[in-house]
Amino acid sequence: MNPEWHQVFAFSKDRLQSSVLEVFVKDKEMVGRDDYLGRVVFDLNEIPTRVPPDSPLAPQWYRLEDRRGEGKVRGEIMLAVWMGTQADEAFPEAWHADASSVYGEGVLSIRSKVYVSPKLWYLRVNVIEAQDIVSNDRSRIRTEPFEEQLLLTVEDRVHPTREDVLGKISLPLNIFEKRLDHRPVHSRWFNLEKFGFGVLEADRRKELKFASRIHLRVCLEGGYHVLDESTMYISDQRPTARQLWKQPVGILEVGILSAQGLLPMKMKVGRGSTDAYCVAKYGQKWVRTRTILDTFNPKWNEQYTWEVYDPCTVITLGVFDNCHLGGGEKPNAPSAARDARIGKVRIRLSTLEAFRIYTHSYPLLVLHPNGVKKMGELQLAIRFTTLSLANMIYVYGHPLLPKMHYLHPFTVNQVDNLRYQAMSIVATRLGRAEPPLRKEVVEYMLDVDSHMWSMRRSKANFFRIMSLLSGMISMSRWLAGICQWKNPITSVLVHILFLILIWYPELILPTLFLYMFLIGIWNYRFRPRHPPHMDTKLSWAEAVHPDELDEEFDTFPTSKPHDMVRMRYDRLRSVAGRIQTVVGDIATQGERWGPFSAGGTPEQPVFLPCSVFVQLLFSM
Structure with a gap:
């Protein structure tokens, strides 16, 4: 007789078609119509407005009215009614009127949510000795809390297809020390057991016998940053250990406003439909907006903030179509439906001006086997606020990753293997x-297939390098033109400047910095007004050959016919041959200068006195 619901309902102001709000109380009947118990009516013009950080409105008791509203009936209902915003703390858990068609467990899949990536550690295991075992170094990734165990097995390969187990051991991860720098780690001896895993089978150890000992050096590396995303679009470079974190240099605020012109992703009742939601990832924090049902122009109007520790990072936002509105499915089951990707946007924080609000629409471009396709536009509002200019300059003067990546670097194969493990754990x-x-x-946001071979990416990276070296190439051509006196006036002025710098060498650095300043002032006028998005020309998404695009979407290992694989292999050999020729030419040109100082040419007696003369000339 005194039911309690503790539920919040949200109605979009844009869809209100009445001037009153009616709350009905009914008695649920198993058979037939529900019995009417009473109602409460509110005038929308008299409902108060509440905007955080205002305190929540206190619920009140309201007498129930009869069906005609002429008299009171027995019973009261306690509720609070207010006009709010999406910043309300009750909004994420509210039942939305525009999602009334979703039922059961599907209701949970349409709500907004903030996720935090697990804290990942590198586990370094150095097997030193155990009978005939040689020294070996292995790295794995483990997460907090350290509930898993390190399992080691010593085997004897008695035949190419057969191994005999000599001993096993299972060790909890919390017994190993955490290393924050490059100090040496003490090794320890552990007893191997003949059968089973003693730690896991403590109640069944009658058959366990001592077999041998194994000498290990194991530690949890806290001085590394565990890479779970591509280094080109990295969003965080902090080491695992919180003790090594620096102070944040800024705050990133992102408003996920809306999307326009989305394409239909599935069929509902004989027509196209899209149930879109947006996911944003920066650092260890993931956010997911609520799902807007059955619209090609969803409006989210949700705002999120992140702490920024390095401006040379990238925030990634992806739009997806929700295919789990029915609920009742296991998240990673093989037969479960997959949320379709609509598009992705990346924004590099170093391209944002501090304290400026950017409100812009970004195209959602997806590369399909038949070419690049625009799936719609995503409208965002972004502001990057710096907390300390001194800390910002300090960050720019340091390397991208923690120092352990440079003191004890991993090999390329280890980095790829560990990154794949990290992505699997996060997912x-x-x-x-x-x-x-x-x-x-998660895999789409982290670019799980970024390491796969692609002729298009190779061309794009090659022309990126050429664009980076274009300044040096233009300078060399300009100097060649001066030496050939193509423009006599310019050649005379440059020679005069060269003589001045010879007689007054203290002007070399001021002149160089003045030149850099003038070039920067000149290029400042042409700076982009909005953060750049995907460049289809730079990425070669527009000019890619259909066969190269088909190769990029091929599985690994390949699923194509042998003749097609042979053709692509021959094409790759021709490209590698051209690269081999270019690298050889560069090595040949570089080797021309090496013998001058090594004494391998007859011209060295002439080269060395010239070097002494130039040194004396500049020291005058």
């Missing part, structure tokens, strides 16, 4: 959240 952990962030969403 698994976020897939266990409620609502889950699906594996296909």
Whole structure:
């Protein structure tokens, strides 16, 4: 007789078609119509407005009215009614009127959510000795809390297809020390057991016998940053250990406003439909907006903030179509439906002016096997606020990754292997959240296939290098023109400047910095007014050959016919041959200068006195 609901309902102001709000109380009947118990009516013009940080409105008791509103009936209902915004703390957990068609567990999959990536550590295992075992170094990735165990097995390969187990051991991760720098780690001896895993089978150890000992050096590396995304679009460079973190240099505020012109992603009742939501990832924080049902122009109007520790980072935002509105599915089951990708936007923080608000629409471009396709536009509002200019300059003067990556670097194969492990762990952990962030969403945001071979990416990276070296190439051509006296006036002025710098060498650095200042002032006028988005020309998405695009979407290992694979292999050999020729030419030109100082040419007696003369000339 005294029911309690504790539920919040939200109605979009744009869809209100009445001047009153009616709240009905009914008695649920198993058979037949529900019995009417009473109602409460509110005039929308008299409902108060509440905007955070205002305190929440206190709920009040209201007498129930009869069906005609002429008299009171027995019973009261306690509720609070207000005009709010999406900044209300009750908004994420509210039942939305525009999602009334969703039922059951599907309701959880349409709500907004903030996720945090698991804290990842590199586990370094150095196997020193155990009978005939040689020294070996292995690295794995583990997450906090350290609930898993390190399992080691010593085997004897008695045949190419057969191994005999000599001993096993299972060690909890929390017994190993955490290393924050490059100090040496003490090794320890551990007893191997003949059968089973003693730690895991403590109640069944009658058959366990001492087999041998193994000498290990194991530690949890806290001085590295565990890479779970591509270094080209990295969003965080902090080491794992919080003790090594620096102070944040700024605050990033992102408003996910809306999307326009989305394409239909599935069919509902014989027509195209899209149930879109947006995911943003920066650092260890992931955010997911609520799902807007059955519209090609969804409006989210949700705002999120991140702490920024390095401006040379990238925030990634992706738009997806929700295919789990029915609920009742396991997140990573093989037969589960997959959320379709609509598009992705990346924004580099170093391209943002401090304290300026950017409100701009970014195209959602997706590369399909038949070419690049625009799936719609995503409208964002972004502001980057710096907290300390001194800390900002300090960050720019330091390398991208923590120093352990340079003192004890991993090999290329180790980096790729560890990155794949990290992505798998992050996808698994976020897939266990409620609502889950699906594996296909996490992999798309982290670019799980960025290491796969692509002729298009290779061309794009080559022309990026050429663009980077274009200044040096233009300078060399300009100097060649001066030496050839193509423009006599320019050649005379440059020679005069050269003589002045010879007689007054203290002017070399001031002149160089003045030149850099003037070039910067000249190029400042042409700076971009909005953060750049995907450049289809730079990425070669427009000019890619259809066969090269088909090769990029091929599986690994390949699933194409042998003749097509042979053709692509021959094409790759021709490209590698051209690269081999260019690298050889560069090496040949570089080797021409080496013998001058090594004494390998007859011209060295002439070269060395000239070097002494130039040194004396500049020291005058």
